[in-house]
Amino acid sequence: MLLAGRFLLPQTPQLILDSIAFERDDSLLFSGICLSLESGDVLQIEGPNGVGKTTLLRILSTALMPTAGKLLWQGSDVARHRQLYLQNIMFLGHLPGLKQSLSPTENLVWWRRIHRDHSPLKNEEILGSLGLCGYEDIPCYALSAGQQRRAVLARLLVTEAPLWILDEPFTAIDKQGVADLEALLITHARRGGMAVLSTHQDLGIANVRRFPLVASAEVV
């Protein structure tokens, strides 16, 4: 895999969720969520639609603030040391941030600039490894949903962030794409990285930790 042997990640980063709760429009979406992540962990958030998987992941990305509870990154409070935490995460949300009028290569170039990726990998190599060979220079609006999703996954190859937060990363991609992404996750975990993802799919990765998110029926 492309990632192998590129660099080593820092020792034992650790994320702790300390009784996280989230409240929207006066109703409690979830509460008391306690989790911890260690190097090499892949955590799958499970649950029916609308239970708050995306919300939980957005809280992890700091795009949303939890109503109660806190996040600890390597022992320090994320709310107070947000900058440090943000340097260590890679968030692929439900909306991928793919510019439709740009080609996969142009999108990738922009991500490499913003992530300050100076790795010697060529753009064609990265996109080729994601099965976009021959589609590098076609505007994204002309690509299929699955191909667009693959173009988005290129971001995972140009970041050194140890914590990946992926919201439904398997949407719209084919079997080969699923296998490729699983391979990426395995390599990432093996190098000491961590991943939190929401998906309804059964992952072909050994040692996946599963976290079933349960709806909170309580009304505040």
Add this chain to the structure above:
Amino acid sequence: MGYGFAAILRRDLLLAFRNRGEIANPVIFFFIVVTLVPLGLTPEASRLAEIAPGILWVMALLASLLSVEGLFHSDYRDGTLEQLVISPQPLYLMVLAKILAHWLITGLPLTLLAPVLGMMLSLPAAGYLPLVLGLLMGTAVLSLLGAIGAGLTVALRKGGLLLSLIVMPLYMPVLIFGASAVQRSVDGFSVQGPLAVMGALLAFSLLVAPFATAGALRVSMHG
């Protein structure tokens, strides 16, 4: 620290180039509306010359207002804005890059087009320099202040009207001093005063607007 700024500026200019038709809208609007004035009011040169400073400034302001609404829209819709808000780089710098790109693709062309339209409205010769200088600074102020409103309303489904209400009062000093600079010059007075005020407005909004916009975007994104 500047790499986020440069990356966004380059990307936004490339995007503008890709969507040329859309981006040309405000300039075309400016052109068409000013062209219609002599047809609707009077073709008489002396009367046109009287209203030319005001017409040019009002239309440039409206053209800028039209375009500023879309400043963060596409980034909001496709999730880029969320990525920027959670980026480890300072948000105000990235916002400033977006505003600069916006000015380069609307404010600058409007400024360059204004003398041509001034000729169409038989603006007296003395008016051109203050018109161009005023618009050069003024359109930048409009982009900066408009960004605050655009940031506040980006998450709303129909934010257009609200944006106009928020931004209009802020735009007024720009219009007053910009148009009066041209008028004073035509009447034979010194234009240093209004242009100096315009420069002050630019300096002030350059300092304040990126931070205010970054704050507004955070509020919008936390919904």
